[in-house]
Amino acid sequence: MSGDGRSAQLRDRLESVQERIASATRAAGRAADDVSLIVVTKYFPARDVALLHDLGVRDVGENRDQEASAKIAELDADVRGDLTVHFIGQLQSNKARHVARYADVVQSVDRPKLVTALDRAATEAARTLDVLVQVDLAGDDAGRGGAAPTDVPAMAERIAAAPGLRLRGVMAVAPLGADPRPAFDRLARIGERLRSDHPDATWVSAGMSADLEDAIACGATHLRVGSAILGSRPQRR
Numbered sequence: 001m002s003g004d005g006r007s008a009q010l011r012d013r014l015e016s017v018q019e020r021i022a023s024a025t026r027a028a029g030r031a032a033d034d035v036s037l038i039v040v041t042k043y044f045p046a047r048d049v050a051l052l053h054d055l056g057v058r059d060v061g062e063n064r065d066q067e068a069s070a071k072i073a074e075l076d077a078d079v080r081g082d083l084t085v086h087f088i089g090q091l092q093s094n095k096a097r098h099v100a101r102y103a104d105v106v107q108s109v110d111r112p113k114l115v116t117a118l119d120r121a122a123t124e125a126a127r128t129l130d131v132l133v134q135v136d137l138a139g140d141d142a143g144r145g146g147a148a149p150t151d152v153p154a155m156a157e158r159i160a161a162a163p164g165l166r167l168r169g170v171m172a173v174a175p176l177g178a179d180p181r182p183a184f185d186r187l188a189r190i191g192e193r194l195r196s197d198h199p200d201a202t203w204v205s206a207g208m209s210a211d212l213e214d215a216i217a218c219g220a221t222h223l224r225v226g227s228a229i230l231g232s233r234p235q236r237r
């Protein structure tokens with residue numbers, strides 16, 4: 001597809017996602033600017049990120065360290081400078097140092113060892129990373145990561161005590177094949193409890209292409225939307 005064709009396609013899909021967000025926020029009696037859209041660009045090339053930037057996108061999400069770091073390195077410095085890069089995938093602590101160099105936010109923090117590794121890496125890089133505690137709402141840890149809900153307060157304390165990290169809230173993926181609302185409601189309550197001790201931890205990251213309306217109805221502040229904007233995922237190279 002020509003650059004113009006791809007740009008028009010991305011613009012159309014971005015607009016339709018923005019319309020979905022606008023009508024869901026209206027239906028929920030929430031302000032439109034209460035909800036932030038993070039466009040998940042995993043599997044898609046740096047060129048798409050640059051086109052999305054031209055269309056006004058400023059938050060992008062990536063879930064694999066190698067792919068993300070290579071892609072971000074390809075962007076023009078002025079494009080990169082405008083973007084907030086969210087790391088949303090499972091992360092091994094031995095990759096923390098690498099991720100801390102290019103990510104602005106790590107949404108998938110789910111174990112004490114990762115907190116320690118990210119804090120050290122951020123401090124070494126003289127950066128402060130915004131982090132979310134990823135919560136496992138399926139209860140069966142189906143390989144998608146996440147801390148058990150009962151472990152969230154201790155994780156939050158640990159993050160709050162880490163000089164290189166800033167606790168911003170909670171993140172989750174809805175359990176597969178189930179009504180997402182009970183899970184998103186639960187995440188919202190976990191976020192609320194977190195805010196009684198950590199008032200700045202206001203983010204609730206929930207909702208993807210298929211369930212963003214449910215997430216908005218349940219109070220999500222951040223959506224992570226990939227395929228509804230970029231299209232169905234090509235095979236990994």
Ligand SMILES: *Cc1c(COP(=O)(O)O)cnc(C)c1O
Nearest residue numbers: 040063088208209224225226227
């Ligand atoms: C891929 C991914 C998304 C986006 O999913 P879509 O269904 O493509 O919108 C959101 N969150 C996480 C953690 C992901 O890995």
